[in-house]
Amino acid sequence: MKTVNSDTRNRSPRRRADQQPLTVNRRRFLKAAAQAAAFLAVPMVVPGAVVGRDGGVAPSERIVLGGVGIGNRGSYVLGCFLQQPDVRFAAIADVKEARRQAVKKRADAQYGNQDCAMYRDLREMLARQDIDAVLIATGPNWHAAASVLAANAGKDVYCEKPCTKNIAQSFALAETFRRTARVFQAGTQRRSLPNFVFAIELARQGKLGKLQSVHAHPAGLGTSMSGWLPAEPEPDKESVDWDLYLGPAAWRPFNRRLLDGFNFEKGGGLVGGGCLEWGSHCVDLCQWAADADATAPVEYEPKDGRLYARYASGVRLVVRDDGWLPLGSCPVRFEGSTGWVETGDNGDIMASSESLLVGKGAKIGGYPADFHVRDFLDCVKSRGQPRANAEVACWSHVTCHAANIALFLNRKVNYDPAKNEFIGDDEANRLRSEALREPWRI
């Protein structure tokens, strides 16, 4: 990783021409941010030799991986897994034939054989005793149900976000992985990226003074719905298994417009949507910064196009689309009594004071999942808990769902995290869960 201070003459400053100074002198911060050596803020990973990924991995010690529903995002994450020397990708389960074939082609090309098995029904793949772990990258409709199925089948799970459709699923996910002692990693890879980790450490270590508010970008605060569209001729099961695609979602006739798994039934199809989309990343980071990985805010109020929440600690969570510095997608901001810090997907960090940025590691732009995938694989071996484990994912999703319920009801709601109850609020309480279509259950 090249750092700027190694040779100022070789910089390409003009690439930053679109990033204008806002409330602080951006130039100064960019320069300061690039000073430090790389490894300080890079997430701690277990040395390779410790968990057998240093090239000397016996075949019997490899992690045999299966995939469930590998589309666009899944394809990227699968690439991160395939790069790991101690992973052997063995099977794909997908309701869409074209995707099954594409994944098989990729895996077979990687290994130079024809061994990647294909399954239409994930249950058949999960029944294989040789598979240790699964990458679940279906649409959010299936995330929790498939994760629970996998855990019950004795598999460790890396699951894309959002991981659950409602509050009840969030708790079911945490309880299942606790009971089965399987390893779960939510695909919230920003938990393993240096700029976010650095900003969070500033907040957690008191370097911003007493933490007062944490801010998350939700990618829209609307509520999205997946409806019942006019029936179209259903394709044959091998091509697209509509019944399995619907899975736990209530029945409706086939319509190809509903085949966009990325949005289908996100957040239960009624109160999901924006806050879950990026909230499962940004709210999750705010939870960490606010030392709230095992709880959720106690009140939520939609106001002036934003969602304001408050933790029992007094820290406010502000979920907003507006007012962000130009730091790329999925930004977060943490404000304390003496300073603030903000960062996003371009890898830059801005802060109220130059001195806060001393110690920042090398910039990693974009949002690579390599660190996060590695963290998961190491924990598969050590049986430790990865960064975005089921408990952590549970509470960050509970917060997003509670926020969405407040947005949907368009009024303030009060939540008791200890009891998992909206206080004196029957409407909100009923939105905590939703029946799964037969035969699925969690």
Place this chain on the structure above:
Amino acid sequence: MTPSIRTYAWSLLLTGVFMAAGSLTQARAAATPEAPADRERKLIAVLESDAGPAEKAITCKKLAVYGSAAAVPVLAPLLTHTDLSSWARIALEAIPGAAADEALRDAMGKVQGRLLVGVINSVGHRRDAKAVPALAKHLKDADSQVAEAAAAALGSIGGAEPAGILEQALATAPASVKGEVAGACVRCAERFLAEGKKAEAIRLYDLTRQASVPRQRVLEATRGAILARGAAGLPLLVEQLKSQDKATFGIGLRTARELAGPEVTQAVAAEMDRAPVDRQTLLVMVLADRGDATVLPTIRKAAQTGPKPMRLAAITALERMGVAAGVPVLLGITAEEDRELTQAAKAALVRLPGREVNAELMARLPDASGKSRRALIEVLGQRRVADALPAVLACMNDADAGIRSAALTTVGILGEEKQAVDLVALLEKAQTPRDREDIEKALLAITSRAGAKCLDALLPLVKNSNSELRMVGLHTLASVGGAQALAAVQGALQDKDEAVQDEAVRTLATWPGNWPEDTAVAEPLLALAKSGKKTSHQVLGLRGYLEYVQADKKLKDEDKVNRVRDLLPQITRPEEKRLAIAALGTAPTAASIEMVLAFANDNAVAEEACLALCTLAASDNLKGATKELRQNALQTAATKAKTGRTKRRAQEALNRLQ
């Protein structure tokens, strides 16, 4: 968000609008709140009407929030409806009260197959104890999916009666159902434990782990059996840790992190001593996660001696435990030869939290020597221990080149403008090229942070008698930027030493401009482009100027085009043509397109030109271009582009235009 998002969402549903997946509902108009009873009455009326299934389905979903016992009679019949049963259950699972329970219980006698599975799942979700006898019957259903659902529902309900039924089924159920029965037993045991009924919980866990059930069930029952016993579960835990079976050992590793008590820590440590290396490394990580300081001596010892994987794991463990007591061992390892070990130890020292660690590190600096001294200096820098600066400054003159180098790096990290003065002074006395290089790096680190505050220290450098130092001056001034620095670097264009002149040109051509702050560099760059002393000066000036034109957002599009046009006679090589195309690509005007069209005829830059044409011709902000010009541009791109991707992009834009 306006006040009516919910009302608007409902209104969409009530009017029977079919919504596409992911369609976003936005609040648009305020509406008068409806009385709850009226709202429910209207929803019930929909279910009683001839409305289509789509509308009835969404109505069920609304009744999940707003329905009461009054809605149950219209929801219950839908439980037998193949398409709407799942929607009806959404409402019935959520509506509080006995009426919904009764409806679901009744339905268990009316439906079969998958619909029955769904109804049983809802009964389980509601934890309806009155349904236990019916569930016991369904546990023996010939349809294994129904029997499994019944087992799961009994597990959810929990309590003595369901547990008894499940316990019996654990012995008698067919193999296809046993896994679910065992899972339900574990959930019943969990509930017993939560209710303080430890003996019942342990009994059920033990029965399950000893039954002939799927492996995963055995593992989770074993975990439960250990945790439920508390300290008395230690022998069972150790049994797992001794197992040769990987999955059994794995459940031991996880449970060893969960079971509290110092005796557990000691048992894991003892097991670590006996285990083979590959297991030792995993066990030491368990100890780290337990965070019990009593095992520090064991971990410190493991970090110092033994096989490398074990030592690496122990170093990681010391880091995870995060105590200053790990510092001496880690520091000792930094002096070893093995690079992986020393790097791991340094990383651990950098990450160990706490001010007491800083104090420990600083206290050790005066007496440290050799590799340890060097590592200490590096770590103090990485940890940003500002208080260590005076001690580190003294190390800049150390006899050991490695220590000097580390000290300079750390001064670069910790230093401020005052240290820039010190470094400039040191630069004059530098003995070796390596020292000079390190000093320059440290200086650059400080100057790029401290900015103009360092100018007084830097400006004399460009007048130094030593030409190499004058060049360092150019680099550091460039990292500061601004008018004074720019003037000084411009002055160096007339330096007596040709090498310094060349460096001044290079510095200007890559001036770390922060457009539009540093646009003043445009003038000397243009002068160089037009009348530089050497061809290389002209080329570098031209390149720098074209980059400036591309990046300066304050320049109007027309001005950008004119500036590129003025230099066209000099833009003859592919490298500069590419920069010109890039600059024109940021100015969406008809004139830009015309100039880029000309570049598209040059085979060497045709692809870049075609890409720019795609961007320009498809731009919404394109000024003064006729449709014909756009079409011409896109047609040219579709024809002359080298790559299929650009051709497709051009063709798609062309199609949209037509």
